[in-house]
Amino acid sequence: MSSEDPVRQRRTTAGRLAAGMAILALAGLGISIYLTVLKFAGEVPLCVVGGGCESVQTSRYSVLLGIPVAAYGAVWSAVALAAAVAWWRTGDRRALLVLYLGGLAGTLIEGYLVYLELFVIHAVCSWCAAYGITVVLGWLLTVPALRMGEP
Numbered sequence: 001m002s003s004e005d006p007v008r009q010r011r012t013t014a015g016r017l018a019a020g021m022a023i024l025a026l027a028g029l030g031i032s033i034y035l036t037v038l039k040f041a042g043e044v045p046l047c048v049v050g051g052g053c054e055s056v057q058t059s060r061y062s063v064l065l066g067i068p069v070a071a072y073g074a075v076w077s078a079v080a081l082a083a084a085v086a087w088w089r090t091g092d093r094r095a096l097l098v099l100y101l102g103g104l105a106g107t108l109i110e111g112y113l114v115y116l117e118l119f120v121i122h123a124v125c126s127w128c129a130a131y132g133i134t135v136v137l138g139w140l141l142t143v144p145a146l147r148m149g150e151p
Contacts, residue, residue, distance in 0.1 A: 010148055017145045018088030021099060021138050025084055028134035029077035031127055035070035039063075045127050052123030059121045061113075069113070073131055076106055080138060087145070096145055103139025110135050 038045050039057060047053035056062065062069055080102060086095035110132040117124050 014091075014145060014148055015088060017141050017148075018084050021084035021141050021145075022081055022088065024134045024138040024141070025077050025081035028131055028138070029074060029081060031131045031134070032070045032073035032077055035127055035131075036068050036074055039068040039070060045125070047126050048130075049126040050124060052117070052121075053125040053127060055123035056117055056121055056125035056128055059116075059123075061116050061121065070131075073135075076102060077134070084138075093146075096142060099138070100142040100146060103135065103142055106135040107139050 035045060035057070039062065044054040044057045064072065080099060083095040083098040083102075086092060087099070113128065114132065117128065
């Protein structure tokens with residue numbers, strides 16, 4: 001066994017983590033753009049599961065400072081995608097820290113939004129839940145990545 005095998009294995013693992021983060025960010029970007037476009041168009045999303053999408057999308061909580069909440073999600077997903085690719089390509093830990101700290105903030109915000117859906121709006125949007133999953137899983141992937149360092 002050569003001394004390069006652990007290095008190669010570490011790079012492969014880091015590459016897989018970065019690819020996972022990028023894929024999740026891309027999925028989140030697609031979902032959030034879809035929801036943002038519909039909000040600006042005054043339409044409601046077709047609920048994949050259940051029927052709470054219309055209630056959530058038309059609630060007063062779907063807009064913050066005159067901007068659809070989904071648009072904030074689109075911005076975060078774009079930043080997360082760029083940071084994941086940057087870490088993957090350069091190994092710059094600052095990009096990984098952006099993913100970790102932004103993902104932590106996003107996870108906390110998602111927790112609040114789920115609370116609003118369940119206990120205030122009394123409806124769950126399957127698109128919003130899917131977006132939240134991309135944020136939380138993306139954040140969770142940063143934990144082992146931070147421990148391993150450069151890809």
